[in-house]
Amino acid sequence: MKLKFALFGLCTAAVSGYALAAKPVEAPGGQFAAEAEQMFLESFREDGPKEWKLRLMQDETMKTCGIYRDNPPRKIGEKLEKANKATIQYPASGKLMGNWKEGEKLAAVGTGGHIGFIQPDPPGRVKGGNCYACHQLAKKEIAYGTIGPSLQHFGKIRGNSPEMVKYAYDKIYNSNAFTACTNMPRFGLHGWITPEQIADIVAFLMDPESPVNKD
Numbered sequence: 366m367k368l369k370f371a372l373f374g375l376c377t378a379a380v381s382g383y384a385l386a387a388k389p390v391e392a393p394g395g396q397f398a399a400e401a402e403q404m405f406l407e408s409f410r411e412d413g414p415k416e417w418k419l420r421l422m423q424d425e426t427m428k429t430c431g432i433y434r435d436n437p438p439r440k441i442g443e444k445l446e447k448a449n450k451a452t453i454q455y456p457a458s459g460k461l462m463g464n465w466k467e468g469e470k471l472a473a474v475g476t477g478g479h480i481g482f483i484q485p486d487p488p489g490r491v492k493g494g495n496c497y498a499c500h501q502l503a504k505k506e507i508a509y510g511t512i513g514p515s516l517q518h519f520g521k522i523r524g525n526s527p528e529m530v531k532y533a534y535d536k537i538y539n540s541n542a543f544t545a546c547t548n549m550p551r552f553g554l555h556g557w558i559t560p561e562q563i564a565d566i567v568a569f570l571m572d573p574e575s576p577v578n579k580d
């Protein structure tokens with residue numbers, strides 16, 4: 366008798382398990398996605414900087430990349446890249462290559478915009494590109510991450526034709542304009558760094574005198 370019940374229990378569990386698995390998943394995270402998102406939003410303090418609450422709202426690119434787990438069909442990827450390309454703005458001077466010495470500093474800065482209870486950044490603290498977190502650049506900096514390709518000798522290898530300078534500028538301003546769901550942040554899109562600062566970083570990558578190319 367006991368065995369019969371156990372078998373019955375097992376069968377119902379299997380059937381309801383099947384029904385659950387067969388349900389269509391609307392968003393990443395399935396049935397818990399909305400609840401998880403709400404918990405995440407509420408975990409930010411009400412009195413925190415407004416800018417951060419806004420940054421929690423996903424735009425079309427982030428939503429789409431989430432749905433396709435960063436690997437959208439090419440047609441959809443192309444649409445996202447086009448939309449991101451349309452956001453790119455340039456310095457008023459029109460000069461896309463600035464001062465490599467300033468760019469060198471910005472590429473190494475990993476502070477600015479930190480929130481939290483323990484050591485939040487004071488407002489106005491310099492925000493940088495934190496490029497070394499993901500890229501090798503100047504030879505003398507030996508602490509770097511490898512999420513992105515090495516950019517050592519970038520200008521030496523690619524040259525600094527106007528097309529290449531524009532490519533580097535555009536890539537830093539909005540990386541998703543080239544790779545729809547890249548891991549590289551969109552530095553210019555939300556004004557994290559300014560167009561002039563991006564031009565300085567471009568010079569750090571491309572100027573023949575910069576340690577990226579000289580050493």
Ligand code: HEC
Pocket residue numbers: 472494495496497498499500512513514516533536537540543544547548549550552566570
């Ligand atoms: C969180 C990691 C991350 C950070 C931070 C980051 N990148 Fe990237 N970057 C990547 C990845 C990953 C790629 C390769 C995939 C792609 O092209 O999107 C890439 C690609 C690039 C490329 C294109 C390389 C090529 O061969 O054409 C350039 C140029 C570049 N990054 C410059 C920078 C600069 C300058 C900074 C700092 C302002 C920076 N990146 C910060 C991850 C990052």
